[in-house]
Amino acid sequence: MDTTIPQSAVRTRYRVPYADTDMMGVVYYGNYLTLFERARNELMRATGPSYAQMEREGLMLPVIQAHVDYRSPARYDDELEIAAWLDEARGARCTVRCAVLRDGETLATGWTVHACVDAKTRRPARLPSWLSARHFTPPEGDSRPVS
Amino acid sequence: MDTTIPQSAVRTRYRVPYADTDMMGVVYYGNYLTLFERARNELMRATGPSYAQMEREGLMLPVIQAHVDYRSPARYDDELEIAAWLDEARGARCTVRCAVLRDGETLATGWTVHACVDAKTRRPARLPSWLSARHFTPPEGDSRPVS
């Protein structure tokens, strides 16, 4: 459960609506996977074509594994920051790590593993070069620093 | 807010998970539209081809209006009954009415209006005859009566 967030992480802000909470008064555990998705979307937009663009170009990245470690609950109206960074990418698979933070405190961490597939055939396809680890260039600076 | 449920209504049971609740301790208001959808799916399955089958045959029923009146909250672990019935169907539109009940008490009522469109062109299409009001034949009896 290492939470060292690398410089290459892209950070996304998100305000928690009532919809995300459950009767325990906290964000429902399944909704963290949507937070992770929001952060992945911004990671891709910041480092290459957006995921929407990638799909239009014929590639998809379905999730084949997801993992979350919950430390401290997020709550209604929290302004969260979700950090996402590419951890590994080779062949037809990549791993994105995420951390959910509130005021610098890490609330949850986790990862998703993605297969790269052809959007039409749904068969394995090579990751685009900009997504492969070797070629991964973190965006210079970060316009949305942690508060 | 008339809640007379006609004999033709099809009733679906649903157990409320934690996921559907919010921090007010009740089912989040937006989730009633998913309850309505579950009931519509069973209404169609009981009275004609399933909606899945209808889509495979090239027709879609996107929602163009939704309305819910909330009377009393549904809660975690409630075993709800959702009644759905066809209220009107002509040309390229139909209205489905729904009521959410718990132990015979009406918790919410509402409706959805649907356009019938061609799945490929997304242009208006005539409702299939089995969905038109004239031809609507309620299923004989009801294997899932209200408790």
Place this chain on the structure above:
Amino acid sequence: MDTTIPQSAVRTRYRVPYADTDMMGVVYYGNYLTLFERARNELMRATGPSYAQMEREGLMLPVIQAHVDYRSPARYDDELEIAAWLDEARGARCTVRCAVLRDGETLATGWTVHACVDAKTRRPARLPSWLSARHFTPPEGDSRPVS
């Protein structure tokens, strides 16, 4: 289905994740009620205490009616703007109207009616004066104008 958005409307931006879409390729109809909630939260934050603060002070605004008219679908990765404004507020009830826009085009409109209740007893309570129509003062200017 009047979509004249008043000057007093507060506008919130929202990027659509994959999570909000359905197999029709568009935002699922029930998720518009979460969009409405996001906009109401920002309306309240901009015009008085936030809803979170209001609950801490002992008042709740459960939804007793919701209505949506869908015109044109929102899609994945759309950057939506949701406008919310107070339409009516007296006694123990208020109505908030919402419009979902993309690049100035109105995709959906609707409203929610809320009862004001005591958070502990859940019995009707007077709306706070800042929420009553007479006292409603639109925020000066709008830092998030429509693009």
Place this chain on the structure above:
Amino acid sequence: MDTTIPQSAVRTRYRVPYADTDMMGVVYYGNYLTLFERARNELMRATGPSYAQMEREGLMLPVIQAHVDYRSPARYDDELEIAAWLDEARGARCTVRCAVLRDGETLATGWTVHACVDAKTRRPARLPSWLSARHFTPPEGDSRPVS
């Protein structure tokens, strides 16, 4: 990713609504955690007091870890079967394993780890004896066998 489902597993049926799908035409990856919750609820109801009853008695089981391996996608209108079984339970923690099946094919597997906490103080509490592994007695037979 062993999918041997033990005899002690409790199986729950679930029909996939449109709401659960995404624009890839499959069940959104985050929604599997709600499927897991539905199955855990039925596991508890079948083997001891329901989770709702457990909360009323002052204990909560917040999730501290969740993991899902996705093999093959679930789709709209699928009638899924979700198997859940207690894997480990000692002190203040327990692990529940789940498998999502369609017509006997395993679509996804995973687990959740839960902390047992006092509902009021939210501090660690001993698992109730009926939830501890030693005392775990699988229900005799299974009224909902795999099809």
